[in-house]
Amino acid sequence: MLQTYRDLFCEIFEIEEDELDSATPDTLDTWDSLHHMNLIAALEDEFDIEFEPEDVMEIVSFQSGMEVLKKYGVNF
């Protein structure tokens, strides 16, 4: 699961694995609303879930995305 999540993140934001831990909207040029929406759609597809708006707002880093996914029963 972790690897799927990592790959997806790298793919959407066009970054390498070693950039993941520091990935936030402020550090990544590619993290705009288009890419954020894409990430949300991709995560919902991949893990077969549907986020609440509050959770969409929470996903502002690689780490926080993982925390939110855990709430939806995704085990890393």
Next chain:
Amino acid sequence: MSFLPSNRDSPEKIAALDDKGGVITYGSLSVLLDEFGATVPSRALVFCLCANDCGSLAGYLALYESGLVPLLLDVSTDDTLLENLITTYSPEFLWCPDAYCEKEPIVSAFGYKLVRLSDSSPHMSDQLSFLLTTSGSTGSPKLVRHKYGNLEHNARVVATTFGLTRSERGLCQLPMHYTMGLNAINSLLYAGSTVLLSNSSLMSKEFWQFFKDHEPTSFTGVPYSYEILIKMKLLKIEAAHLKILASGGGKMPEENFKKLAANAVETGRKFFSTYGATETSARMSYLSPEKAILKTGSIGKPFPGGDLFLVGPDGSEIEAPDVEGELIYRGDNVTLGYARKKEDLILGDTFEGEYRTGDVAYRDKDGDFFVVGRMSRFLKLFGHRVSLDASERLVADRFGTDCACSGTDKKMAVFVTNADILKDVTKFLAETTGLPKTAFKAYFVEEFVRTDSGKINYKALDASVIEAAG
């Protein structure tokens, strides 16, 4: 001419506030206008770096009203692109955040300053009032030349048609350097309303906190804004204060149009589907809100003072309903024309009050218009106009391959004759346009099917995509 309400009897009234805590009253704005008028030379070319905040708004208004010719640009414009624009047009001044450069300020306000870039301005036509880049064309130095009265006209008709009043609090999240974002702001100022400037993503806590704190009465967005807002459950939350939802800047997916129209009926809101272009200083037409539930996707009729009509392939006007033709607009908001270099700033009115939209449309028996496609080869990916021909040239130059682009407003299909570069091509186009990689899909073809005249047969290519998708 001015956007600002002529009755300056309530100087305490808030003209704008932003999500960083900035506030401007109508009174302080008028003081600032006087200060700028006395300090800066009129008829100079100025580049304004913009975010949706009080400093950007104050600078644009004060410089415009002082007779300078502003070009509004995104503050996060890539350095190379900005350098390129400065070389191409030689502006005399730059309006930028204080921290943007070390140069000495000539005037400053709300964390922004005016600095000098060169000794003089290019020669400019007396009619020239204002400049914007053509929407979405990234990297292109092509500008739209506005004349005095364009912005004012559109602000007035939109304010009047939407019924904006001084008690309106309009949430402006579209960038102010984008024609419709600017028109939303100008219309509110014209009506003496309060502009709520947000610089935050529609998916951020900051945006929704700002939304809660200031309870906007209206919102203007592009179709993609509504895609996000629907995902964020805007139509499900309690927000009785929100009375007007306006959209424009591309065709909204039918499903979302229907959701917005149904929501308007349920809540008593007004949903305005509008149609516009940078070349017409924003909006040309709107669908009467009470028709939204009946006419999914319609752009309605022209705003007062404008005229929309259809022309067939032989150049004659189409009067009959349900017949497709090119959509053409006439009105006081039609701009002067384009500029590609500083010498073009002296040009007069090349559009002569008429703008050929390049969109194919028909009108129904009630006279409401529906856009069905485009004459020229553009896609509108995530609301950004992306030229298929330019994309073809970019890929061909970068990879030394033959390339053909087609597709839909959801996804561009990029065909190349080299199977090894498919991933690189999508990555390259995503980087060049600033759009997500998912907006592009690359396909390998051994060779292109061509028409008798030697042009690429796009129909055959599209058919091969459908086949590949199974």
